Amino acid sequence: MQVLSKASINGLRALLYLAAQERREGYTGIREMADELDISFHFLTKILQELTQKGVLRSYRGPNGGVALARDPGTLYLEELVLMMEGDDFFDTCLLGLPGCGERKPCPVHAFWKETKAALKKEFQTTSLEELGQQIRVGKVRLAD
Amino acid sequence: MQVLSKASINGLRALLYLAAQERREGYTGIREMADELDISFHFLTKILQELTQKGVLRSYRGPNGGVALARDPGTLYLEELVLMMEGDDFFDTCLLGLPGCGERKPCPVHAFWKETKAALKKEFQTTSLEELGQQIRVGKVRLAD
DNA sequence: TTTATTAAAGACAAATGACTCTTAAAACGT
DNA sequence: ACGTTTTAAGAGTCATTTGTCTTTAATAAA
Numbered sequence: 001m002q003v004l005s006k007a008s009i010n011g012l013r014a015l016l017y018l019a020a021q022e023r024r025e026g027y028t029g030i031r032e033m034a035d036e037l038d039i040s041f042h043f044l045t046k047i048l049q050e051l052t053q054k055g056v057l058r059s060y061r062g063p064n065g066g067v068a069l070a071r072d073p074g075t076l077y078l079e080e081l082v083l084m085m086e087g088d089d090f091f092d093t094c095l096l097g098l099p100g101c102g103e104r105k106p107c108p109v110h111a112f113w114k115e116t117k118a119a120l121k122k123e124f125q126t127t128s129l130e131e132l133g134q135q136i137r138v139g140k141v142r143l144a145d
Numbered sequence: 146m147q148v149l150s151k152a153s154i155n156g157l158r159a160l161l162y163l164a165a166q167e168r169r170e171g172y173t174g175i176r177e178m179a180d181e182l183d184i185s186f187h188f189l190t191k192i193l194q195e196l197t198q199k200g201v202l203r204s205y206r207g208p209n210g211g212v213a214l215a216r217d218p219g220t221l222y223l224e225e226l227v228l229m230m231e232g233d234d235f236f237d238t239c240l241l242g243l244p245g246c247g248e249r250k251p252c253p254v255h256a257f258w259k260e261t262k263a264a265l266k267k268e269f270q271t272t273s274l275e276e277l278g279q280q281i282r283v284g285k286v287r288l289a290d
Numbered sequence: 291t292t293t294a295t296t297a298a299a300g301a302c303a304a305a306t307g308a309c310t311c312t313t314a315a316a317a318c319g320t
Numbered sequence: 321a322c323g324t325t326t327t328a329a330g331a332g333t334c335a336t337t338t339g340t341c342t343t344t345a346a347t348a349a350a
Contacts, residue, residue, distance in 0.1 A: 001148055001231070001235050001236065001238045001262070002238065002242075003146055003148065003238075003240060004240065004241075004242075005307075005308090006242070006307080006308060006309085007307085007308080009240075009241055009242045012241065013241060016253060027326095029325095029326075029327095030326080030327070031326085040308095040309065040310075042309075042310055042311070043308075043309055043310080045327070045328080046309085046328095046329090046330095048327090049327080049328065049329080052327090052328090059326095059327060059328085060316090060317080060326085060327080061315075061316040061317055061318095061325085061326050061327045061328080062316060062317025062318050062319095062324090062325060062326055062327085063317070063318050063319075063324070063325045063326065064317095064318080064325085064326085065316085065317070065318090065325075065326045065327065066326075066327080067327085078254075086146070090146050091146065093146045093147065093148075095148060095149065095154075096149075096154055096157065096158060096288075097147075097149075097151070097154045098287070098288075098289070098290070099290065100290065105287055105290075106285075106286050106287070107286060107287065107288070108161060108277040108280055108281060108286045108288070109223075109272070109277070110286070112268050112272075116261065116264065116265060117146070119261065119264075120261060123257050127254070127257075132253040132254070135253055136253060140251075141251050141252060141253045141255070142243070142250055142251070142252065143241075143243075143252070143253070144243070145243070145244065145245065145250075150337075150338090151337080151338065151339095152337080152338080172296095174295095174296070174297095175296085175297070176296085185338095185339060185340075187339070187340055187341070188338075188339055188340080190297070190298080191298095191299090191338095191339085193297090194297080194298065194299080197297090197298090204296095204297060204298085205296085205297080205346090205347080206295085206296050206297045206298080206345070206346040206347055206348095207294090207295060207296055207297085207346055207347025207348050207349095208294070208295045208296065208347070208348050208349070209295085209296085209347090209348080210295075210296045210297065210346085210347070210348090211296075211297080212297080
């Protein structure tokens, strides 16, 4: 069951890596993150470029350059990030792929799937990078092996 | 958010179509199902071949041939079908794709995702083709536009 | 026995997602 | 100015999934 694309997963992991940093000023090199998170440098670069264009990251070139969160991680919730990376219809899907599945013309598993999506959405709406970054910092949780 | 592959979705829809039939004897042509469910005939054929090989369907060639459920739809639960089509590790994934994510080495969203997967699994374990077929029969729910 | 009907099988093609590589541009230090 | 470090941009490649087509085999009916 793959819910997020590889690109989204790696983008999220990179954002979490940044949110887990102790120091808040300065830039973190993409090379370092790629090594640390075990992602191809070029692939990660491409993913982070998009996040920079969308305003979640700011970047800086040259020696000691890299990327940094463009906003306070306490204001960055998973929902916004996932919608940004996966598309605005992320939570509006039908499990059986029927177009226009809804209350009026439900598919056989609509009722249940609706609840599941709502729970997932709520969780994503209430979980911030700050919160998860902290859990990483104290070692309760990991981003890579 | 695409949880099931197109192949699984179409396989499931076809199984539901069969489960929703009034008459229980005889075979249903793949052509009819493809038309009714708006799936390419050849694509559906390929999908149903696998389900036949796996013993969920039986098939019959020649005039008035087609496919039929090989087992009582009351004994066919979504879980078995999804595991069959998507692979046995369907419910064992990490949302962030970390290998070996678990209680001992959890990813940042492990706790929540674990619950979500469990709820989904339970629903699939307790929902049979018979049950959904009935809902289709009485028109509460649809398989296509 | 011939013809029509249907699924089985497998080769093939197209589309998508997941990467990879090369070149350019920006910033810095000397 | 020059060379080094770093991100930006985009073309290119590979693998997987999705979808198509052709041929074969089975069955029934005329």
